[in-house]
Amino acid sequence: MADRTLQGGIKKVSGPVVVAYNMSGAAMYELVRVGTGQLIGEIIRLEGDTATIQCYEETSGLEVGHPVLRTKAPLSVELGPGMLGNIFDGIQRPLEKIAEVCGDCFIPRGVNVPALDRTKKWPFKPANIKVGDPITGGDIYATIKENRLIEHRVMLPPGNHGRVTKIAAPGEYTILDTVIEIEFQGEKKSFNMLQNWPVRQPRPVAKKMMANYPLLTGQRVLDALFPSVLGGTCAIPGAFGCGKTVISQALSKYSNSDGIIYVGCGERGNEMAEVLMDFPALTMTLEDGSEESIMQRTTLVANTSNMPVAAREASIYTGITLAEYFRDQGYNFSMMADSTSRWAEALREISGRLAEMPADSGYPAYLGARLASFYERAGKVTCLGSPAREGSITIVGAVSPPGGDFSDPVTAATLGIVQVFWGLDKKLAQRKHFPSVNWSISHSKYINALETFYDTNEPDFVSVRTKARFILQEEENLNEIVQLVGKDALADKEKIILEAARIIKDDFLQQNSFTPYDKFCPFYKSAWMLRNMTHFYDLSTAAVEKTAHVEGAKITLNVIKQRLGKLVYELSAQKFLDPAEGEEAVKAKLAALNENLTSSFVALEDEFR
Missing domain, CATH: 2.40.30.20 (Elongation Factor Tu (Ef-tu); domain 3)
Structure with a gap:
């Protein structure tokens, strides 16, 4: 220096x-x-x-x-044991450590604190590798029980190879202690558990793969209608107050990822404070029945709106590099970026200072390329090295277009890149319909990739979902007629469409994140709920059509509501079944409702024959 x-x-x-x-x-x-x-x-x-x-x-x-x-x-980040459960700023400075060292709630300028703890000892357990064995970059040569949720797999940094000349015995070591020594063509190199990696350079992989397993979020509208995959790219655009952050946090809390990197990029500081308060209190149940804090699988990168603008750009790259490190160990990690609009605004400010030629709305001309280079670091991969393993990174980027305008350059550029689009609607949010995902404008391009998963787990789910989408689409078309002539002018078949759509919208698509029974909805429950709702639509339509051309008493929607009002209520009450009762118990109750619907409609038709 x-x-x-x-x-x-x-x-x-x-x-x-x-x-x-x-x-x-x-x-x-x-x-x-x-x-x-x-x-x-x-x-x-x-x-x-x-x-x-x-x-x-x-x-x-x-x-x-x-x-x-x-x-x-x-600009590089430190990768090694001790990242999980930690909170960093945009350039990987440990905020808790800085608070201890400086004794101040503000970060002093020029502070230089190492990202990972140099003194903490970790329980090092070598894999079945011995002196004389060949080793190459990406090979796992030891494991560390970092916490009860994640086992840290220690890898040789990419780009190195040779024969093992020395490996540390099982025991406790700090991240700076030499744990392995290799030799190649007479040149010896020693390595500790700490790796440094440049944030702008993607970590190498053996090959990219086709993702085919769903990212189960616990949100019915997302899992059923607009599914993503482990290794997918998702965007959540929406105006202020639509619930972007609540969806991002729900994904962090309940999704089936092995771990989460949550990047608060230019959003309010209070949101990160909220995450810091909520996450340690949340627990997940392990296989042995014990509870562990969800913070043990989470790393927070806090770069709020009152921090320097330039560090927002770095925070996105820092987050994705941390996620890539865990992906290379063979884990499925998710990265939440909240929000990429603030990152784009930081690019715009720096670009303006450099006197570069502005493009649409003052953003730089390379905005789309920068967004694409970030999103393409997601995906499912075969990792380098042995043992053979697969890992994935799912990127979920929240976008905050000004005034909820989806033609904003950042939203438009993001839409062209991501495969899943969960568009949030201000009108739904104002009606207190949460999650406020608009089913008319949202889409997912992973539906075909997930067909094998559906065929294995819920064989009729694809046809059930298509039927539900059809009901919602028809209801939208009928709404225009209803506004002109009123509901009474409609035929009974059309009234049934409106009733079925009401049940789906109010009791399936809507979900209360603050209740124990509805904060998380497993996929089997979502599938059965939708199956019963579309089954009600099919049976009602068939019953009305059978008596439509018969003289005398006819089955109408009013008759169905009067005779089978209890069943209609039970359809709405499916969401109150608590997954904590166990999968078999919940499935049995929902299957019983399905059979009850069939037998009740058969009895009703016999009565009107």
Whole structure:
């Protein structure tokens, strides 16, 4: 650091952007320390011997001529045991540790605290690997019981290979203790449990695979109508107050991912505080029946709206790099980015400071390319190294278009990239219909990929879902007629469509996140609920059609409601069944309702014959 050849000076300061001279030999995206306070910055443009730097900390007080020190390394994150349950800022500084060291609620400028604890000892257990064995990048050579939810698999960093000359005995080691030594062509290298990885560089994989297992979120409208896969890309656009953050947090709490990286990128600080309060209190039940805090499988990257703009961009890359590390261990991780709009606004501000040519709404012309390079780091992969394993990253990006306008450049660019679109509707939110996912504009391109899963678990589910989508679509078309001539002018068949749609909308698509029975809905319960609702529609329509051309008494919707009112209520009350009763008990009750519907309609038809 003290080498004068690696030192430049400040030429100009403009907000978070600093221009430095005497920087010949510097590389793009190299990490630098700016000013006497040694603020962290990253080179984003090189011209001659001047470098343009984006600073990740407040630049007030910098002066022309202050030193700029090069580090000869890109912006990197530390990967190793101790990441889970931790909370970092956008450039992976541990916020709790900084609070302890500084004793202040604000982060001082230029603070330099290592991301992972250097003193904590971890229980190291070597895999069945011995001296003389060949080893290559990505091979798992040991495991660490990080907590009861996740076993940390220690891998050789990518790009290294050779024969093992020494491996540590089982015991307790810190992340800086040498645990393995390898030799290749006479050259020896030793490794500890800590890896450094540049955030802008995707970690290598053996090959990308087709994802075919659903991301089960516990939200009925998402699992049934617009499913995603483990390794998918999802976008949740919506105006303020539509429930983006609640859906993101529900995914973090209840989804079937092995772990979560939650990036709060430019949203309100209170939202991250809410996550910090809620998550430690939430528990998940293990196979042995014991409860563990969900925080043990979660890493938070908090980069709120009152933190420096430039660090928002870094926080997205930091989050995805942490997720890639766990994916390489063979886990299915999800990354929540809340919200990518704030990241795009940070790009816009930096682009404006650099006097680049603006595109639509002032965003830079490369906005779509940056979004795509982020989203394409998702996916299901075959990991490098042995033993053979598969891992995945699912990215769920919340988008906050101003005023809920989906033609906003960020929303439009995101829509062209992601495979699942969960559009939130302000009108539904105002009616207190949550989750406020609009079933008319939302879509999923993973439906065909999941057919094998449905055939195995719920064989008739695809036809049931198609029927439900048809009912909702028909109801939308009928609503225009109802507004003109009223409900009474409709035929009974059309009235049944409206009634079936009402049941589906109010009792299936709507879900109360704050109740024990409805905060999480397992897939088997969603499938049975929808099956019974569409079964009611089929039976009602058939009964009305059978007596439509008969003289005398006819079966109408009013007759069905009067005679079978209890069954209609039971259809609505399906959601009150608590999954805690057990899968078999819930399935038995829902199957009994299905049989009850069939027998009741047969009896009703016999009566009117």
